[in-house]
Amino acid sequence: MTKVLCVLYPDPVDGYPPKYARDTVPELSSYPDGSTLPSPKAIDFKPGELLGSVSGALGLTKFLKNRNVEFVVTSDKEGPDSQFEKELPDADVVISQPFWPAYLTAERFAKAKKLKLAITAGIGSDHVDLNAANEHNVTVAEVTYCNSISVAEHAVMQVLALVRNYLPSHDWARKGGWNIADCVSRAYDLEGMTVGVVGAGRIGKAVLERLKPFGVKLAYTQRHQLPADYEKSLGATYYPDVKELAKVVDIAVLETPLYAATRHMFNASVIASMKRGSYIVNNGRGELVDRDAIVDALNSGQLAGYAGDVWYPQPAPEDHPWRTMPHEGMTPHISGTTLSAQARYAAGTREILEDFLDDEPIRDEYIIAQGGALAGTGAKSYEVTKGQASPGSGEKA
Ligand code: NAD
Numbered sequence: 260m261t262k263v264l265c266v267l268y269p270d271p272v273d274g275y276p277p278k279y280a281r282d283t284v285p286e287l288s289s290y291p292d293g294s295t296l297p298s299p300k301a302i303d304f305k306p307g308e309l310l311g312s313v314s315g316a317l318g319l320t321k322f323l324k325n326r327n328v329e330f331v332v333t334s335d336k337e338g339p340d341s342q343f344e345k346e347l348p349d350a351d352v353v354i355s356q357p358f359w360p361a362y363l364t365a366e367r368f369a370k371a372k373k374l375k376l377a378i379t380a381g382i383g384s385d386h387v388d389l390n391a392a393n394e395h396n397v398t399v400a401e402v403t404y405c406n407s408i409s410v411a412e413h414a415v416m417q418v419l420a421l422v423r424n425y426l427p428s429h430d431w432a433r434k435g436g437w438n439i440a441d442c443v444s445r446a447y448d449l450e451g452m453t454v455g456v457v458g459a460g461r462i463g464k465a466v467l468e469r470l471k472p473f474g475v476k477l478a479y480t481q482r483h484q485l486p487a488d489y490e491k492s493l494g495a496t497y498y499p500d501v502k503e504l505a506k507v508v509d510i511a512v513l514e515t516p517l518y519a520a521t522r523h524m525f526n527a528s529v530i531a532s533m534k535r536g537s538y539i540v541n542n543g544r545g546e547l548v549d550r551d552a553i554v555d556a557l558n559s560g561q562l563a564g565y566a567g568d569v570w571y572p573q574p575a576p577e578d579h580p581w582r583t584m585p586h587e588g589m590t591p592h593i594s595g596t597t598l599s600a601q602a603r604y605a606a607g608t609r610e611i612l613e614d615f616l617d618d619e620p621i622r623d624e625y626i627i628a629q630g631g632a633l634a635g636t637g638a639k640s641y642e643v644t645k646g647q648a649s650p651g652s653g654e655k656a
Contacts (some may be wrong), residue, residue: 262329264350268359269334275314284599297607306602317605354378358592360386362653385517385651390643399627402607406595411465413594421564450474455508458515480504510538516640517544522650527552536563545571
């Protein structure tokens with residue numbers, strides 16, 4: 260019997276929602292570049308339901324029962340006594356979400372003798388040691404594009420929240436104050452500022468497109484320069500090197516995958532090279548920046564603000580310094596798991612499982628690693644070095 264082990268975040272503290280704020284989520288016809296939305300043969304959930312927590316089970320319970328698959332869903336993922344660790348040795352498939360990652364370390368791969376497929380219900384498979392996945396010939400797949408726009412919207416919100424000093428001003432309103440001067444003594448207009456996007460992929464391009472109407476100067480860096488006509492339509496300037504980009508921007512928005520070349524891309528010396536009072540928004544991965552360099556730069560005033568939703572490890576410990584540093588606009592890892600996004604990645608996860616169970620090929624764009632090597636989207640997004648754990652995969656967590 261095939262066994263699918265699924266690690267999801269816990270239900271809301273007040274229980275699984277009996278009803279929702281809205282009755283529907285908009286139906287999309289394709290992704291912005293025209294590529295196809297997830298297309299499973301059927302779904303057993305209503306788009307707009309909470310699917311990413313344990314009771315939602317990604318809407319997979321009925322489907323897997325009908326396919327005679329053992330389906331274990333848990334949020335208990337940490338440590339040797341966790342349910343995840345106990346169920347892993349005979350699991351054929353592991354499903355995990357970046358928001359509540361079941362870190363798949365080399366040690367865990369060694370224990371998971373039957374494992375054939377690791378699905379990321381979302382985007383970003385850095386919580387999987389991709390080198391170990393290749394050594395054990397485990398396929399790694401994710402639902403490419405499912406929440407890229409969700410994250411871009413979050414990034415735009417955080418850029419505005421930091422520059423306009425929104426969160427502290429909101430606090431004054433909640434506290435019963437009318438402290439205009441307190442609110443505005445750190446508030447600026449975004450108009451005229453230079454925003455630099457690091458990683459102009461699906462998320463990064465959507466951030467550039469959404470910020471253009473604000474009358475900002477746009478800059479970006481990534482592996483390959485964007486096509487000239489698209490770049491011109493944005494009015495964006497390309498910097499081949501992140502260090503050169505960092506020197507000219509007022510706001511850096513980080514949206515690259517995490518791997519050895521991007522780990523600690525924004526370290527103390529890059530941050531010191533930025534204009535005093537710059538902002539950083541990071542929804543890529545926590546380890547794209549040096550944790551303590553961010554705290555120091557906020558304390559010294561070199562950075563005017565830092566916001567993001569990605570931490571390391573996840574969930575972040577209660578005493579993580581980003582919870583208490585000044586001028587932050589952090590959220591838990593939520594940008595890619597709106598109810599709208601959940602409907603897409605639940606459908607995409609089902610599509611991957613249908614293909615796996617029917618012995619059909621999984622869409623190339625969903626593939627991160629296959630047949631002992633990076634492949635599909637993974638070959639464009641990550642690099643692995645033999646014998647080295649992928650950053651973020653939990654080896655140090
Ligand atoms: P994508 O593959 O479309 O874009 C990634 C871009 O980064 C590519 O354009 C690539 O050229 C660029 N890049 C890679 N290495 C680089 C480097 N060294 N320097 C500069 N640019 C580099 O992927 P995407 O859908 O835009 O997602 C990007 C990342 O965002 C994911 O890998 C994941 O880590 C993160 N993400 C976070 C959330 C969230 O909820 N916070 C959700 C989805 C994705």
